[in-house]
Amino acid sequence: MFDSSGTRDPVRPEIALSWKRSRLSGVDPSAAIAVDTADQDAESRLLRAATPVLDEVAQQLAGTGFCVLLADRECRVVASVYSDRLVERTIERLGVVNGSRFGEEHAGTNALGTPLEVGRAVVIHGEEHFLDSLKGLSCYGQPILHPVTRRVEGILDMTGIVSQANPLFAPFLARAAADIEKRLLEGSKASEQRLVDAFQRVSHQRNIAVAAIGDDILLSNRTALDLLDTADHVSLRSLIADLNPDQSRLVTVELASGALARVQADRISGADGGALFLVEPLQRERAPIRRTHERTPSPGERLRRDLMRARASSSAVAISGEAGSGRTSAASDVVGSVDASWHDATRIAFDGREQWVTDLVRAARRRSGVVVIEQVQLLPDSVLPMIADLIDASAEGPRIVMTSGAVADLPPTIAALLSRCASRVVITPLRERQAEIAELAQAMLEGISPELRLTASAAEALTAASWPGNLAELRVVLHRAAGDRASNRIDVTDLPEDYRTTTKVSRLAGREKAERQAIIGALKDCGGNKVHASAQLGISRSTLYTRMRALDITV
Structure with missing residues (x-):
């Protein structure tokens, strides 16, 4: 990297790491920006929250020579606003359009993919970009976090030419991101709100651990935080796999700590598979005589x-x-x-x-x-x-x-x-130690890097795998997932593709598995385009979306 005088600038560590990740991903600096031709959901939670904010941003950008891009959690551009038509044409000539893929594995170091990778705002200036086509730009990227789950919902980026770089990028974009996050909270899906409401009604109970677990949300009261770990979250989810909405189950389970607990599992109606768990620790009774039936060791x-x-x-x-x-x-x-x-x-x-x-x-x-x-x-x-x-x-x-x-x-x-x-x-x-896989994986991760933590969704996916290579295979998978990540969280999306199947999928009946495979095959044939895939399958697009959610298919 060089400044205007030709003197080499010191490379920031976060940029050096990002370039290393880009090279390891096989990104070609001279390559064009990849574009995803799959249709976009105009009614997505992110776009519903961001559109009014972007409309206001567009008015503030008028005459400045800048543009603002919005990418989803897959780092695909889903919306953009420009100060004028000239800026729009200039940016589009670089290949930046709706559907452009800006993950580091596609576009190297940039102000959409790199903030997603490291989980915080990042400035990428001129030569710090990995792709040659982007080196004339100065960009600032800000992650958009869901206020409840703290999960990245998208990335907001402000871009201008190098000579117009401005330190006010940061506060301007941070305010816009905060406005979107506020609207995300206000407009949370009804399904999530139902799960939150169910949790809030009972979370105050003392001496009982209360956890609400959905596909994108995990809520715990203080007792649950002390009592349950990642392996327990996976075990709890398995308790409701075959329950219908409004059905309950009362069972006694052994927690990862070895303690016994009575668990009431309630499948919440209208919560997209979310459930509420009340976990009450049990005191092991001391029998006056030796027990003939003791707990089976793991x-x-x-x-x-x-x-x-x-x-x-x-x-x-x-x-x-x-x-x-x-x-x-x-x-x-x-x-x-x-x-x-x-x-x-x-x-x-x-x-x-x-x-x-x-x-x-x-x-x-x-x-x-x-x-x-x-x-x-x-x-x-x-x-x-x-x-x-x-x-x-x-x-x-x-x-x-x-x-x-x-x-x-x-x-x-x-x-x-x-x-x-x-x-x-x-x-x-x-494969016969499913209840221990999350604990084993976490121990291995700590051996790779002490600060790494396995999320519940990643633990669930690992638990569902068949593991013909046993611990050696698990170790390889975790090393691949850890890589050179700056974040200390290993999520299901960080796992190799073959290991992202959840427990929910592993429990599908034969007919449902065949249906799931047919949908995946159609989506693959159609390049991810859901309109074309639904036509190939002979079903409506709304039915396709419904079945994709039910069968845990993500594209």
């Missing part, structure tokens, strides 16, 4: 218990689980700080059987420590008798710890080998 609790017992024992240990389930981590947990030698059966293909066996025998001759043999399901039958002898003699030599694939997939010879181990640890596949 898979994670069983794993921690089995690993603790294995650490305390001196016998051979067999750890079984699917690929990516954490077998090596579990083995490391058992080994602890004890000196250990590691031998992976996959190395036989590279080192040769004789060399691999020689290394193993050398390690086994020690009188102490641990010998870890990984992936024993890959061992050739010829070495199994020797491994069996090592297990049987482990009381007098180094301790043997083995890892293998899932028990159900093991050949009889390997299953027989593992049966010689006195300590057995079986790791449950991630």
Whole structure:
């Protein structure tokens, strides 16, 4: 970046990060601005709130040489006002029209996409733009937040040529954004208002956690904030998946903290699937005699218990689980700080059987420590008798710890080998640990970056995934979602596309899933144009919108 004298200006950190994100997204600086040809909803909540404000802004812009652009939460331009016709033609020649996509993944660093990415107002001046076509402009972008949910509803941008940059951009645009936010609150959808009203009627109750959860809104009283976490929000939503409006359910559940609670779940009529939850913690009763039916521990609790017992024992240990389930981590947990030698059966293909066996025998001759043999399901039958002898003699030599694939997939010879181990640890596949996925994901995120937090919608989507790659797959997904984000929130839209299916979709019946797939296919065929898609499907556009909402389809 250079100033008018040709001296290089220091690059602001937020701009440098944005350029890095732009390059990682594969944006070409010489590319034209992408335009979304899909039809726009003129009755959207954002446009209803913004149109009167933009009308007033247009009067104030007259003769200034500036324009103001409005983009939705997908960073697509949905409205614009200009000081005069000349400015309008100039901006349109750059490719800035209704439907233009200004997300950083499409247009690089700019005053619509970058504020959306970082969650706050940003100035982008001249050469700071990533696209060459925008470098002659000076722009200021201000996010528009819903006053209740604090979710970004859109972005407001003020643009002029570089030589006309003015520090008054900021207060002018901030005031306009505040006016739109006020109208958003006043014009909140009736469905959201019904959910808010239901929450306000009961939120004052003491010692009872009250939460109202809808597609775009989450309200909690102080007790709920202390008692519930993200994993609980996902569990609560699953309680009302099969309820009709005005239906209720009373159940006892175990919260993520391990505490028991009685939950009354009420599906609110006219609230677009929103529900009210009253959560009352229960005291665990102390029976005078030993109970014969105790609470079933979660898979994670069983794993921690089995690993603790294995650490305390001196016998051979067999750890079984699917690929990516954490077998090596579990083995490391058992080994602890004890000196250990590691031998992976996959190395036989590279080192040769004789060399691999020689290394193993050398390690086994020690009188102490641990010998870890990984992936024993890959061992050739010829070495199994020797491994069996090592297990049987482990009381007098180094301790043997083995890892293998899932028990159900093991050949009889390997299953027989593992049966010689006195300590057995079986790791449950991630798809069978749905109640723990949100907690596991949050712990992984904190390992990536301590300030990152998983939203309820993202946690729900992760819970609905099938996870054939188990924890290893989850870790990859979270790394992709985290990326170089400046925001500390990981929302469902930050997840890779294949992982954005919600619990609501996963519970659809076969016919509904087929209908959902047909609608998605039609929208894809028509480039997202809902008018053309409805014609292809043989239904009205209003019916298409209704079914898209019911089947959780977003475009």
